[in-house]
Amino acid sequence: MSRTKTLTDYIRTIPDFPEPGIMFRDVTTLFGDPRGFRMAIDQLLHGFAGIRIDKVAGLEARGFILGGAVAHQLSTGFVPIRKKGKLPGKTLEQAYQLEYGEAIMEIHEDAIAPGETVLLVDDLIATGGTAEAGVSLIERLGGKVIGCGFVIDLPDLGGRARLEAMGLDVHALSSFGGH
Numbered sequence: 001m002s003r004t005k006t007l008t009d010y011i012r013t014i015p016d017f018p019e020p021g022i023m024f025r026d027v028t029t030l031f032g033d034p035r036g037f038r039m040a041i042d043q044l045l046h047g048f049a050g051i052r053i054d055k056v057a058g059l060e061a062r063g064f065i066l067g068g069a070v071a072h073q074l075s076t077g078f079v080p081i082r083k084k085g086k087l088p089g090k091t092l093e094q095a096y097q098l099e100y101g102e103a104i105m106e107i108h109e110d111a112i113a114p115g116e117t118v119l120l121v122d123d124l125i126a127t128g129g130t131a132e133a134g135v136s137l138i139e140r141l142g143g144k145v146i147g148c149g150f151v152i153d154l155p156d157l158g159g160r161a162r163l164e165a166m167g168l169d170v171h172a173l174s175s176f177g178g179h
Helices: 033-048 062-074 128-141 159-165
Strands: 013-016 021-024 056-060 078-085 091-098 101-108 117-124 144-153 170-175
Touching: 033 062, 033 144, 033 170, 056 062, 056 128, 062 078, 062 117, 062 144, 078 128, 091 128, 101 128, 117 128, 117 159, 128 144, 128 159, 144 159, 159 170
Parallel strands: 056 078, 056 117, 117 144, 144 170
Antiparallel strands: 013 021, 078 101, 091 101
């Protein structure tokens, strides 16, 4: 008798990518399987059941896939938070630190109305820098981040703790040690 698959069964691990010593957690295998993808979306929603969500914001790029599906399931709008220079309209930008240097995320100025509640979604939480930049952009537009949902948490990198220290409700569907 075969056991029922869990979410982590759908996530492929690729050793030494993008550099030696890194265990890359690949969610494309999860996205490519209808049962795995449905499971991820259902579980992301479960963590925020009963909470009013006006918009779902997704972080570039895999957060677009998850966030779009979550927004569809909730019958609400989707807001992309993108790397600098990718959005065509007027934007707000937020710099954040990378391991070596700095990057900038942007959001359209009219993407979120003051007072709207927003769920931030991405595939993975590592150091938390990108998610923190996304939260800052949402809040600068007057939105209230009601929580953050991720498929994967890499707790050794401290991102979840960083977001929780900001008072955010963080739900991750799986956890992997290491980098």
